[in-house]
Amino acid sequence: MECDRMNEREELAERFEDNRTHLRAVAYRMLGSLAEADDAVQEAWLRLNRSDASGVENLGGWLTTVVARVCLDMLRARKSRREDPLDTDGPEPIANRRAGEIDPEQEVLLANSVGLALLVILDKLDPAERLAFVLHDMFAVPFDEISAIVGRSADAARQLASRARRRVQGSAAVPDADRTRQRQVVDAFLAAARGGNLEALLAVLDPDVVLRADRAAVPPGAPTEIRSAAIVAERALRGGARAAQPALVNGAVGVVVAPRGKLLMVLAFTIANGKIVEIDAVADPERLGRLDLAVLDD
Numbered sequence: 001m002e003c004d005r006m007n008e009r010e011e012l013a014e015r016f017e018d019n020r021t022h023l024r025a026v027a028y029r030m031l032g033s034l035a036e037a038d039d040a041v042q043e044a045w046l047r048l049n050r051s052d053a054s055g056v057e058n059l060g061g062w063l064t065t066v067v068a069r070v071c072l073d074m075l076r077a078r079k080s081r082r083e084d085p086l087d088t089d090g091p092e093p094i095a096n097r098r099a100g101e102i103d104p105e106q107e108v109l110l111a112n113s114v115g116l117a118l119l120v121i122l123d124k125l126d127p128a129e130r131l132a133f134v135l136h137d138m139f140a141v142p143f144d145e146i147s148a149i150v151g152r153s154a155d156a157a158r159q160l161a162s163r164a165r166r167r168v169q170g171s172a173a174v175p176d177a178d179r180t181r182q183r184q185v186v187d188a189f190l191a192a193a194r195g196g197n198l199e200a201l202l203a204v205l206d207p208d209v210v211l212r213a214d215r216a217a218v219p220p221g222a223p224t225e226i227r228s229a230a231i232v233a234e235r236a237l238r239g240g241a242r243a244a245q246p247a248l249v250n251g252a253v254g255v256v257v258a259p260r261g262k263l264l265m266v267l268a269f270t271i272a273n274g275k276i277v278e279i280d281a282v283a284d285p286e287r288l289g290r291l292d293l294a295v296l297d298d
Contacts, residue, residue, distance in 0.1 A: 065145065
């Protein structure tokens with residue numbers, strides 16, 4: 001009898017491992033932190049281990065529901081504490097993580113694969129909206145299953161996802177043709193900054209370009225306004241733009257700077273005749289919270 005129970009537990013552990021990658025993907029998109037995602041997955045395993053799973057026909061679905069509920073609780077607790085979930089100095093330590101399992105580079109790669117701008121915008125959603133959008137739009141979970149998790153009707157869950165979708169997609173403040181031209185200029189700016197190409201940067205900047213930054217966006221004592229293409233280009237090269245990604249900023253093409261999906265700065269551009277004539281750098285948390293950000297379609 002004891003041997004049978006051990007075999008059942010081993011089989012259950014194997015079935016859980018078969019679902020771990022999927023569960024981690026769900027949790028990461030829900031939480032935007034690899035450390036917290038692994039916490040949620042570990043909690044799902046603990047709950048499974050305490051449960052009688054013999055009557056569970058769809059273990060993957062059962063586990064997805066458990067992870068989603070755990071993530072929803074974590075998001076609600078995070079919001080009530082007004083915490084920022086990500087730490088740019090490295091992933092958060094958790095007791096159940098195996099040594100060497102997660103490193104900052106791994107999380108950077110994962111954030112890039114999901115999309116830095118998307119992670120930033122998901123973090124602006126209400127917990128229930130984020131859950132409905134992630135589960136339905138990213139993992140095709142039916143609304144009747146989502147409704148049971150959020151404690152609302154299927155129609156209400158559908159509305160949550162719809163509201164989230166509108167916020168993720170945003171609305172353009174400029175015509176598509178103008179937005180396409182803006183995107184070309186911004187892409188050229190980022191490519192030159194990432195590639196360390198000073199000549200290409202100067203080619204996309206107006207000679208009299210103005211860079212305005214709030215105090216949080218510059219080092220102590222540094223000027224908050226610069227009027228020189230050469231100096232603006234030098235500052236862009238120094239930044240490297242590795243954690244920068246195009247996004248819609250108040251309906252126009254701009255840039256979010258978000259290491260591992262943590263929003264640090266937004267660049268808003270004024271573009272005329274194919275040149276960047278003004279750059280506004282916003283890093284003050286209160287100002288960042290007032291910006292309307294959305295994912296920019298590729």
